Structures are given as C-alpha cells and as structure tokens.
Amino acid sequence: MQSRLSAMPHIDVPGASLYYETDGHVSKPALLLLHAGIANLRMWDPQVAALAADHFVIRFDARGFGQTESLNVEFSPRADALAVLDHLGIAKATLIGCSRGGALAIDLAVESPGRVAGLVTVGAGPSGFPETELTEREDALFDGLDEAFAQKDWHRLAQLEVLLWAVGPTRSEDEVDPEFLATASELNRVNVVHADEDPTPIPLEPPAFDRVADITVPTLVTVGEYDISGVLAEYEYLLSAIPTASGCTFRDTAHLPSVERADDFTRVLTGWLAENAL
Structure with a gap:
C-alpha cells in the first residue's frame, strides 16, 4: 500500500500501512504498547522515557487511528501486532494494552502465548465477555x-x-x-x-473469555475507579480468572489512568516489571 507517510516509520501489511515508533535499545527486553480506542500511540508519551531506560519500547497506531492508513478490508488485529514485532525482529514482548489495546493483548496472550512474556491490561476485558447492564x-x-x-x-x-x-x-x-x-x-x-475508513477486524475464535485461565505469564490487571460499570466487572473477572494476575485500581481517574494519573501509573508499571524481571 502506497502511503503519504512513506518518509515516516511504517510497516506495510495487507491492506494497510502501520505507523510505529520505537524507543530504547533493541537489546533490552521488549514492550509492546497498545493504545485505547479513544486515543493513538501518543497516549503512552508520559511513560516512554521511564520505560525506555531499561526496555525496547514499541508502539504503533492501529487501523483507524493516528497516522496509520488502511483500506476497507477485513484484517486480523493480532496479525498486525505480530507483524510489527516480526518487522523489528522481536521474538517475545510484554504486552501493555489499554481498552481495545488491552483486549488485543489478551487475545494475543491466548492465541500466541509463545510471543508473550508478560501481560498488562488497563481498563480492558477479554473478547467474548458477556454484556453487562448499564446504569x-x-x-x-x-x-x-x-x-x-x-x-x-x-x-x-x-x-x-x-x-x-x-x-x-x-x-x-x-x-x-x-x-x-x-x-x-x-x-x-x-x-x-x-471516519470514512472501514477496516473490519476479524475476531478471535473462540474468544478469549473462556481461555484466559490458560494464561501463565505474569499479568497485571488495572482499572480506574471511575470507569464504566462494565469495565469494572471485566477487571474483577480477569483478576479471578487469570491464575497469575495481580490487580491495581487507580484512584481519581476513569478510562485513561496512564494519561490522567501518569506518574502513579508509571511507578506501578515500572515496579511490576522489575519485580517480575520483565
């Protein structure tokens, strides 16, 4: 796919040109940051400097977001994420995902466990989670x-x-x-x-809901205390269903604690990575 952003870092995948950025040295443990559906890779700006001191930090704009371009085709979000890792020669990474990015990270952890060293979710739940009654x-x-x-x-x-x-x-x-x-x-x-683009994600089958118990890597599940009720329910479910999970609720924030409470989030994340030698 020919991109007007061809002078910027991008990866050509079927039907799209994925914009990405890296920080830190490639010899360090890899982190793949996956953004929320109300953001783009810039949401991780407050964390990058601290993370890049000891890690190779990778982030990219998903189809429909930021500086990525996409045709209106069916695609696998998991394949896109793995294509980024493959392009950079990364065999295994710790996945850190917020909202839709967190759901993608969970999908990858159950579908491609050999590529995942650790898992961090922020205001996210597994694909296939039952609908909850709204307030x-x-x-x-x-x-x-x-x-x-x-x-x-x-x-x-x-x-x-x-x-x-x-x-x-x-x-x-x-x-x-x-x-x-x-x-x-x-x-x-x-x-x-x-807004006029319409790439269609191919869902994981079977979805992750009944498969998260198979996740064995260190897992940190986080949420903001003011998030919507369904997300709070997903948080509790992941904590109970993933055998390796520990949890953290960030006070005075909703769906974007890594942005709204950036210092607190960075401190918790870097501490957890160090504790788990990731």
Whole structure:
C-alpha cells in the first residue's frame, strides 16, 4: 500500500500501512504498547522515557487511528501486532494494552502465548465477555454516542466519547483537570480523519473469555475507579480468572489512568516489571 507517510516509520501489511515508533535499545527486553480506542500511540508519551531506560519500547497506531492508513478490508488485529514485532525482529514482548489495546493483548496472550512474556491490561476485558447492564447515566451517554454516529457528526462523537470514557459516568467535566481533558480530547480528535475508513477486524475464535485461565505469564490487571460499570466487572473477572494476575485500581481517574494519573501509573508499571524481571 502506497502511503503519504512513506518518509515516516511504517510497516506495510495487507491492506494497510502501520505507523510505529520505537524507543530504547533493541537489546533490552521488549514492550509492546497498545493504545485505547479513544486515543493513538501518543497516549503512552508520559511513560516512554521511564520505560525506555531499561526496555525496547514499541508502539504503533492501529487501523483507524493516528497516522496509520488502511483500506476497507477485513484484517486480523493480532496479525498486525505480530507483524510489527516480526518487522523489528522481536521474538517475545510484554504486552501493555489499554481498552481495545488491552483486549488485543489478551487475545494475543491466548492465541500466541509463545510471543508473550508478560501481560498488562488497563481498563480492558477479554473478547467474548458477556454484556453487562448499564446504569441509567451510562445508557444516556451511549444513546448520545449512537445519535452522533447516526448523524455522522464525527467531531461531536469524538467529544462525547471523551465525556463517557475519559471523564467517566460518575464525574462531571468540572471535576476533571482541564489540562488532562484537553489532552484526552486531542488524543481522540486526531482520529476523526479516519471516519470514512472501514477496516473490519476479524475476531478471535473462540474468544478469549473462556481461555484466559490458560494464561501463565505474569499479568497485571488495572482499572480506574471511575470507569464504566462494565469495565469494572471485566477487571474483577480477569483478576479471578487469570491464575497469575495481580490487580491495581487507580484512584481519581476513569478510562485513561496512564494519561490522567501518569506518574502513579508509571511507578506501578515500572515496579511490576522489575519485580517480575520483565
């Protein structure tokens, strides 16, 4: 695929050109950072310097996000992630994923366990997790998203996604630091340019829900205390179902603790990596 970003780091995969960045030395243990669905690889900027001191840090924009370009084709998100590792000559990495990135990390851990050294999830659950009943406030917020989507009001949709996920259903915008809110809005706003793209992810079959008990690598499951109720349920499930899992709830934050509470998140993550020799 010919990309207008051809002068920038990219990997050509079937139907797409994946934008990626690396930091640190390739001889160090590898970390693959997988971003949320309301962000792009820039969401990990607060962590990269600390992680790159002792690791080879890899991150890329998924199809439909950031500086990646994609045709409207079916694709495997797992294959895309592995293609990035293969391109860089990485046999095994610790996967650190937020939201959709966390679900992808879990899928990879069950489908390709030989490529995974460790697993960290942030506000994420396994594919195939049963739908949970929403609160009245969450229902209203999702109705707003559906309406904006139906009207193809992509900028409004991006704003409402930030309200739901970054602010959370139990906080108001007034309770959130304005600088963080501006950062969260920008992380999502840049994805609007992909509104007319429609790459279709091929789901993992069977899904990860009934397979996470087979995960044997060190696992850290994290969540923000103000995340939506379904994500909080997923957090509890992963803690109970993955034999190697330890957990951490980040206070005063919702779906993006690594951005809103960056110092706390970095401290917990680097400490856990050191404790597990990853």
